[in-house]
Amino acid sequence: MNFEYLSIRCRHGHLEILDQTLLPHEEVWLNANEVSEMFDHIKRLAVRGAPLIAVAAVACLAVQASREGTTAEKLIKDTLHLKSSRPTAVNLMHMSDELTSQLRQSDPSSNPRDLVLKVAEDVIKKEVQMNQSMSRHGASLIQNGENILTHCNTGSLATPGVGTALGVIREAHRQGKNIHVYVDETRPLLQGGRLTAYELKSEGIPFTIICDNMAGFLMSQKKIDRVLVGSDRIATNGDFANKIGTYSLAVLADYHKIPFHPVAPASTVDPDCSSGNEIPIEERNPAEVLGVSGSQSVQWAPTGSNVYNPAFDVTPGHLVTSIILDTGVYDRQSIQNGSLHKLKFFDSKEK
Numbered sequence: 001m002n003f004e005y006l007s008i009r010c011r012h013g014h015l016e017i018l019d020q021t022l023l024p025h026e027e028v029w030l031n032a033n034e035v036s037e038m039f040d041h042i043k044r045l046a047v048r049g050a051p052l053i054a055v056a057a058v059a060c061l062a063v064q065a066s067r068e069g070t071t072a073e074k075l076i077k078d079t080l081h082l083k084s085s086r087p088t089a090v091n092l093m094h095m096s097d098e099l100t101s102q103l104r105q106s107d108p109s110s111n112p113r114d115l116v117l118k119v120a121e122d123v124i125k126k127e128v129q130m131n132q133s134m135s136r137h138g139a140s141l142i143q144n145g146e147n148i149l150t151h152c153n154t155g156s157l158a159t160p161g162v163g164t165a166l167g168v169i170r171e172a173h174r175q176g177k178n179i180h181v182y183v184d185e186t187r188p189l190l191q192g193g194r195l196t197a198y199e200l201k202s203e204g205i206p207f208t209i210i211c212d213n214m215a216g217f218l219m220s221q222k223k224i225d226r227v228l229v230g231s232d233r234i235a236t237n238g239d240f241a242n243k244i245g246t247y248s249l250a251v252l253a254d255y256h257k258i259p260f261h262p263v264a265p266a267s268t269v270d271p272d273c274s275s276g277n278e279i280p281i282e283e284r285n286p287a288e289v290l291g292v293s294g295s296q297s298v299q300w301a302p303t304g305s306n307v308y309n310p311a312f313d314v315t316p317g318h319l320v321t322s323i324i325l326d327t328g329v330y331d332r333q334s335i336q337n338g339s340l341h342k343l344k345f346f347d348s349k350e351k
């Protein structure tokens, strides 16, 4: 297996990830061949973004499978371990369920290598293609001269392609539309201020970073024409989970009558989730809120302060103007009519 994307690469069976906790100031590649290493990288967000987490996990499993003597039983155990690393993004769940289902059905005497490699190649290829399709669907909505607000990082660092919300922005820019992006810094881990700014800068797309609490004021000043965000899990009624702060943006956009769209691949829709209430929300280490960590660490809050640190929030579907998927643009009416129920990433699915 050989591939190279912005933040993950595999050469001659050696898998590495770009440590996103150190960006934009240091570009350090880390070994990710071992399941324990990959689990740790995903957990501490060295590799992150819903689609990329699934890609990273399955690539690591393909490396395991290529080792002499690896059994299907061991691979199922490894898959379930990686699946438990982060609970909200459903892409990892889809991949893990598909892989364990295929491994359980496989002939116990056969070598699982080819099966795992095929699932890995399938997941990566589909994610890249879906990125392309959703970026084109989304870009068709963007008007020349728009100021677009985005949250967190949804680009080539979060996917193995052009990205979701950032893919739409990139495609609109590529088409020659004169756009400008407001980037929410995205506390507590600053994926916007560090990672989205890094990607936009390298692409030459004009952008301005704002603190998360500035969005409402900018909207009131008519400085924002559209909000584009990613998603970690979409329920079939259109409710969706995304980086903490997304819900506040949706409420503000609704109040100011600004179009608001989550952008995601079909692999982000969870057919088993009928509403946002069923989406598990990851809670993270209090240290992330007490200060910042990464290439430079500082704690400003008093040690021992109470902290609540949910990594995601849920935006109700009725606040969404339309959902941009690789399969098309779904407005509120079509979501209410059940269009998301029909989407399926894999043909088979194990619970």
Ligand SMILES: CSC[C@@H](O)[C@@H](O)C(=O)COP(=O)(O)O
Pocket (backbone or CB within 6 Å): 045, 048, 049, 050, 051, 089, 151, 152, 153, 154, 155, 158, 159, 163, 164, 191, 229, 230, 231, 232, 242, 243, 311
């Ligand atoms: C393709 S990006 C979709 C989401 O994964 C993205 O918006 C997001 O919330 C990422 O969260 P993170 O905690 O950095 O993995």
